[in-house]
Amino acid sequence: MKVAVIGCTHAGTAAIVNTAKLYPDAEITVYERNDNISFLSCGIALYVGGLVKDAAGLFYSSPEKLAGLGVNTRMLHEVIKVDTDRKILQVRRMEDGETFEDAYDKLIVTTGSWPIVPKLEGIDLEHVLLAKNYSHSNLIIEKAQHANHITVVGAGYIGVELVEAFQANGKQVTLIDSEERVLNKYLDAEFSDKIEEAFRKKGIQLALGQTVESFQGQNGKVSRVITDKGEIETDLVILCIGFRPNTELMKGQVDMLPNGAIIVNKYMQTSKKDVFAAGDSCSVHYNPTGKNAYIPLATNAVRMGTLVARNLVTPTTEYLGTQGTSGLKIYHLNIASTGLTEGACKEERLNVDSVTITDHYRPEFMPSSESVTLKVVFDKDSRRMVGAQIISEAELTQSMNTLSVCIQNRMTIDQLAFVDFFFQPHYNKPWNFLNSAGLAALPEIKAPEPAHV
């Protein structure tokens, strides 16, 4: 069996390693246009901020490691055309521009995503940078050295992590977003307010509710960002306004969502026989709504890549779908969320209710007992949980993984009240705060009317 893989970051690496183990006789070739494989973009902010000193730690595989599994890794090779009828790839060797064809029996598309770059005046100026891959992160580090003021456009999790990293390195920082709140996709206002407050205390300028209209420059380098509400003098701009699936190659050959995300079934099969896809190039089944959604995360990528391998020959192992669970640390705040926010539910016109509790996470007699705020969003009629958010100075983010499981298994908020969680004063109270949220949401029991004699 000849297996061709396009792209070798998280989804690609997971698919390759597992395919090599499961089918030792398979002839596997991976084409990757970068000069590296398996880069952990998740470490970019830590690398830029200086917490990760050795960039080698940001890679977990290499062509040598894959060769040990019998895999042929072709870096600096771009797949420029795919013919899924003839099962042929056209590949360009980037070093000399030579092109050649390669045939496959099974194709794995793990071409990932690319940052959204709006067509704005001045977007091509020097010092307007992206944050996606290893070379981007090195360029950011190099350019930031000489910058006094840095503007980050986009207050999603990548933007806010970079803002913290730049501020910690002594830069003046402005964060722009056209939404009124930071992290608005992940958190409701009670939570994002706390992060904004932490940013303001550190002197970070928040330009929220402002849309970037153009960039102006001097000597070819960006020097000013123009928004619909004002101007910001700056030395460096990092664009973090989101990602789009990198799937031009497959247009017209496999079914896609309107944004270009490849639609796969629960076995990671595309609409074309023998073509599989995984990771940021795909849509995922989003359990809270039961619909396909575009949620580019490394967690989805490694799971889907692994499933491609398990299902490559015979449909064997089903994808469970996702809640888009994610976590974040900004200064002293540990934040995590899973599923839908209340705001997102309103946009989806879902009839939901929510419960929010704030408590000390462990007994007050302990030497410290930080406060935790937890919100759980649930469907008003079925009482099924659809989302949750947590924030605390204590590290309690794993509880969102617990709630992710609950949502996946369609549990109700009332069941959460009485789920068995352990108690130990080092860690929690007799009622774990997750139980407490369920208890707070329990409907009242009406006493029966006194009988009339």
Ligand SMILES: Cc1cc2nc3c(=O)[nH]c(=O)nc-3n(C[C@H](O)[C@H](O)[C@H](O)COP(=O)(O)OP(=O)(O)OC[C@H]3O[C@@H](n4cnc5c(N)ncnc54)[C@H](O)[C@@H]3O)c2cc1C
């Ligand atoms: C700054 C940052 C921080 C992040 N933090 C987190 C986090 O904390 N947690 C989390 O879960 N996720 C995080 N993510 C998201 C995560 O990195 C992505 O979801 C993940 O990288 C997706 O993996 P992938 O393999 O599907 O795609 P990609 O990482 O996009 O990789 C696709 C690969 O395909 C190659 N390729 C594409 N087209 C071709 C072609 N035609 N020929 C040859 N090669 C091709 C590309 O060069 C690339 O290497 C972060 C992302 C960024 C940018």
